[in-house]
Amino acid sequence: METDAGKIAILGAGPIGLEAALYARYLGYQVDVYEQGTVAENVGDWGHVRMFSPFGMNRSTLGLAALAAQDPNWTPPDDDALLTGAEWADRYLLPLAESDLLRGHIHQATRVVGVSRADALKHELIGDDERRRQPFRLLLEAADGQRTAEANLVIDATGTYGNHNWLGRGGLPAVGEAEAAAKIGYRVPDVLGRERDDYAGQHTVVLGAGYSAATTVRDLAQLAREVPETRVTWLVRGDRPPGEPIARIEDDTLAERDALARHVAAVVEADDGPIDFHAATAIERISVERNDVTDEDGSLVVETSGRTETQLRCDRIVANVGYHGDRQLYEQLQVYECYATGAPMKLAASLVGQTSADCLRQSFGGPELLVTSEPDFYILGSKSYGRDSRFLVAIGLAQVRELFSSIAGRESLNLYQDVAGLISK
Numbered sequence: 553m554e555t556d557a558g559k560i561a562i563l564g565a566g567p568i569g570l571e572a573a574l575y576a577r578y579l580g581y582q583v584d585v586y587e588q589g590t591v592a593e594n595v596g597d598w599g600h601v602r603m604f605s606p607f608g609m610n611r612s613t614l615g616l617a618a619l620a621a622q623d624p625n626w627t628p629p630d631d632d633a634l635l636t637g638a639e640w641a642d643r644y645l646l647p648l649a650e651s652d653l654l655r656g657h658i659h660q661a662t663r664v665v666g667v668s669r670a671d672a673l674k675h676e677l678i679g680d681d682e683r684r685r686q687p688f689r690l691l692l693e694a695a696d697g698q699r700t701a702e703a704n705l706v707i708d709a710t711g712t713y714g715n716h717n718w719l720g721r722g723g724l725p726a727v728g729e730a731e732a733a734a735k736i737g738y739r740v741p742d743v744l745g746r747e748r749d750d751y752a753g754q755h756t757v758v759l760g761a762g763y764s765a766a767t768t769v770r771d772l773a774q775l776a777r778e779v780p781e782t783r784v785t786w787l788v789r790g791d792r793p794p795g796e797p798i799a800r801i802e803d804d805t806l807a808e809r810d811a812l813a814r815h816v817a818a819v820v821e822a823d824d825g826p827i828d829f830h831a832a833t834a835i836e837r838i839s840v841e842r843n844d845v846t847d848e849d850g851s852l853v854v855e856t857s858g859r860t861e862t863q864l865r866c867d868r869i870v871a872n873v874g875y876h877g878d879r880q881l882y883e884q885l886q887v888y889e890c891y892a893t894g895a896p897m898k899l900a901a902s903l904v905g906q907t908s909a910d911c912l913r914q915s916f917g918g919p920e921l922l923v924t925s926e927p928d929f930y931i932l933g934s935k936s937y938g939r940d941s942r943f944l945v946a947i948g949l950a951q952v953r954e955l956f957s958s959i960a961g962r963e964s965l966n967l968y969q970d971v972a973g974l975i976s977k
C-alpha cells in the first residue's frame with residue numbers, strides 16, 4: 553500500500569510519537585506533533601521508576617544518529633543501562649525533541665480535542681474512496697484558545713497513562729469513588745521523593761496486582777522502614793498462590809522485573825512487616841469523613857468485599873488498576889475496535905493469540921496489523937494495545953518502522969537498519 557501521506561499529524565510527543573516524527577522527518581514528510589503537555593510528559597510523571605528494559609531497547613538508531621549529528625560530544629547511555637524514566641527523558645527523549653529534525657515541529661501545550669474527516673461524519677462515505685480523499689480535520693486547544701489544523705495522515709500516539717481504569721468491582725467506580733477523588737491516586741506515586749509528605753506516617757490502601765502496584769508497595773515498604781508509623785494495606789482482586797502477591801514470569805530475562813516480584817513477595821511474607829496483604833478482595837464503597845476541628849476532608853472509610861469483608865480507615869488510596877486509551881478522540885472516525893481491549897481490531901486479534909504474560913516474548917506481526925478501517929489513520933504506541941498492558945517501547949519502534957515501509961509502499965524500507973550500518977562504519 554502506498555499512501556500520499558503529504559502532511560502528517562502526530563498526536564502525542566511521548567517516546568513513540570517522537571520516534572514516529574523523527575522517522576517521518578528523515579523521509580522528508582511535513583510533520584506536526586501536537587502534545588497536550590510537555591515532551592515526554594507521562595514518562596516524566598513516572599520518572600522516579602527504574603525501567604525494566606535496558607536503554608538499548610528504548611532508543612532507535614535514528615535517534616542516536618540525530619543526537620550524534622547534533623552534538624559530536626554527546627555520549628549516549630550504555631545500551632545495557634537500566635535508566636529511570638527521568639534519566640531516559642533527560643538523556644535521550646528531550647534532546648531528541650530539540651534536534652534539528654524535530655525542533656519547530658512539536659507544538660507543546662496543545663491538546664487534540666478530536667479528529668474527524670473534513671466533511672464526512674462517522675456514518676458517512678462507508679467504504680467510499682471519497683473518504684480517503686478528504687483531509688483530516690483536527691480540533692486543537694491551547695492557552696490562547698481553540699483552532700483547527702488539517703492533515704493527510706494521522707498517527708495517534710497519545711498513550712494510555714492519562715486515562716485510568718476505575719477501582720471498583722467489575723471495572724465500575726466503587727460507590728463514592730468520585731467523591732473521594734482528591735485522596736485517590738491512579739499513577740505510580742513518587743513516595744520516596746517529591747510526594748513523600750503525602751505518604752509518610754499515613755495509612756495507604758494500594759490496589760492492583762501488576763508491576764505498577766508492586767512498585768508502589770515496594771516504595772511504601774521502604775518509607776515505612778524510614779517512618780515507622782507508615783502503614784500499607786494491599787488489596788488484590790484475584791486469588792494468589794501463597795508467597796506470590798504478583799505473578800512471576802518463568803525464567804524472566806529482565807532481571808529488574810523479576811527482582812521486584814521477589815522483593816514484594818518477601819516484604820509481604822515478613823512477619824512484622826508493614827504490608828497487610830489480602831488477595832481475592834475488592835473495594836465496594838468509599839466514604840470521606842469530615843474532620844470536626846478543621847471541617848476539612850479527613851480519613852477515608854473503605855468497605856471491602858470478597859475474601860476479606862471489612863471496614864478500614866485510611867488516609868489515601870493508590871489504585872494501580874490499569875489504563876486505557878482515549879477513544880473519544882477519534883469517535884468521528886471509522887475505527888473498528890476490539891470489544892474486549894478497545895485496541896484497533898487487527899492488532900488486538902493478533903495479541904489475543906499471544907498468551908505469554910511476558911511482553912518480551914511477543915512478536916510484531918507486520919504493517920497490516922496497524923491498518924484501521926479509517927484510511928490513513930493509525931494508532932501506535934501503548935494506545936495501540938488498548939487495555940493490554942504488555943506494550944514495550946521496542947514494539948513501538950517496530951511499529952514505526954513497519955508503518956513507514958507500508959506508507960512508502962517499500963517493504964524493504966528500514967531506516968533503522970540503514971542508519972545502524974552508517975553508524976558502525
Ligand SMILES: Cc1cc2nc3c(=O)[nH]c(=O)nc-3n(C[C@H](O)[C@H](O)[C@H](O)COP(=O)(O)OP(=O)(O)OC[C@H]3O[C@@H](n4cnc5c(N)ncnc54)[C@H](O)[C@@H]3O)c2cc1C
Pocket residue numbers: 563564565566567568569586587588589590591592593594595598601602603604605610662663664665709710711712713714740764881932933934935943944945946948
Ligand atoms: C511506570 C511505568 C514503567 C514502564 N517501564 C517500561 C520499561 O521498562 N520498558 C518498556 O518498554 N516500557 C515500559 N513502560 C510502558 C511504555 O513503554 C511506556 O508507557 C511508554 O511511555 C509508552 O509510550 P507512548 O509514546 O505510547 O505513550 P506515552 O508515553 O504515554 O505518551 C503519550 C503522550 O501523548 C500526550 N497526549 C495524551 N493525550 C493527548 C491529547 N489529547 N492531545 C495531545 N497530546 C496528548 C501525553 O501528554 C503524552 O506525552 C512503562 C510504563 C509505566 C507506566
